[in-house]
Amino acid sequence: MTPDFTGTHLWDRLCWAKENLEPHQSDYRVVYEDSIDECAKILVPDPNWMAAALQGGILPPVWVYWELAKDEAQPDFKKHTRGYLLHNTEPVGPMTEEEAIEYLIQKDVPQHVWQNWDEGNRPKMVICRKGQLPQTRVWRNAWRISDELAA
Amino acid sequence: MAGTIVADTLTHSTAGSLTTDYVVNGSSKVWAATEYSSGTPVISDSLSVSSVSDDDTGEMTFSLSSALSSANFSITTGPFGGTGAGNMTNITWFDRTTSAYSILTVDNGTREDRETCTTVMGDLA
Numbered sequence: 677m678t679p680d681f682t683g684t685h686l687w688d689r690l691c692w693a694k695e696n697l698e699p700h701q702s703d704y705r706v707v708y709e710d711s712i713d714e715c716a717k718i719l720v721p722d723p724n725w726m727a728a729a730l731q732g733g734i735l736p737p738v739w740v741y742w743e744l745a746k747d748e749a750q751p752d753f754k755k756h757t758r759g760y761l762l763h764n765t766e767p768v769g770p771m772t773e774e775e776a777i778e779y780l781i782q783k784d785v786p787q788h789v790w791q792n793w794d795e796g797n798r799p800k801m802v803i804c805r806k807g808q809l810p811q812t813r814v815w816r817n818a819w820r821i822s823d824e825l826a827a
Numbered sequence: 828m829a830g831t832i833v834a835d836t837l838t839h840s841t842a843g844s845l846t847t848d849y850v851v852n853g854s855s856k857v858w859a860a861t862e863y864s865s866g867t868p869v870i871s872d873s874l875s876v877s878s879v880s881d882d883d884t885g886e887m888t889f890s891l892s893s894a895l896s897s898a899n900f901s902i903t904t905g906p907f908g909g910t911g912a913g914n915m916t917n918i919t920w921f922d923r924t925t926s927a928y929s930i931l932t933v934d935n936g937t938r939e940d941r942e943t944c945t946t947v948m949g950d951l952a
Binding site: 685686687690691694699701705714715717718719720721722723724725728735741744745748754755756759762780783784806807809810811812813816817 | 856859863864865866867868869870872873874875876877878879880881882883884888890892893894896897898924925926927940951952
């Protein structure tokens with residue numbers, strides 16, 4: 677059972693999770709195109725992070741990361757002054773693996789990709805299983821999301 | 828929180844004292860070890876990492892769970908490489924924010940996918 681981490685520094689919560697939870701290697705992958713001039717990127721969840729997401733009571737809500745990203749985007753940004761959002765905001769409850777992937781997309785994939793992933797001529801992002809990806813690295817930097825994908 | 832010791836100073840019986848600031852500020856805040864499985868990287872173990880993004884051949888971005896206070900943190904990298912003569916693997920970081928950093932692996936002048944270890948030293952947000 678997760679201790680009551682209210683007001684506990686996020687890093688301390690992550691240390692607790694690493695010590696007490698079994699890592700979970702997810703089979704999900706997120707393929708996305710950040711720029712039309714670059715090859716597709718593949719997001720791979722961290723097994724310790726996934727264990728914390730499934731457990732609940734450890735990770736902050738994803739909007740906290742958006743707030744910090746907004747601060748960092750300011751031209752005069754030097755260092756964070758609202759780090760307390762990570763530590764003092766009530767942690768989110770247990771997630772399913774699918775919910776955790778959705779959280780991770782909103783945290784680690786650029787917003788311009790996931791906010792309108794299915795607008796335009798072709799999808800910019802696909803959630804798939806590891807086994808659906810090419811199994812060798814041949815032509816890796818030419819990988820693209822197939823035009824034939826149905827959203 | 829159970830199991831917590833609150834102390835500002837550690838004192839050795841003969842060697843002197845050390846404030847715990849040194850321990851807190853001097854410990855690694857993020858680390859990750861990656862390997863390749865079926866053509867894509869996986870994180871074999873880590874601390875405070877939420878994901879790794881396979882961006883291109885030899886190129887990866889690590890996203891952090893607990894952000895650093897500023898982007899002026901230190902990244903140390905180490906490759907897993909062959910031991911043959913002339914085998915020289917180089918890993919450099921080339922981009923960083925308070926919540927992510929990107930690395931590039933080059934082997935004998937060519938971008939290559941290699942198992943890596945990275946460590947971050949810096950102040951947490």
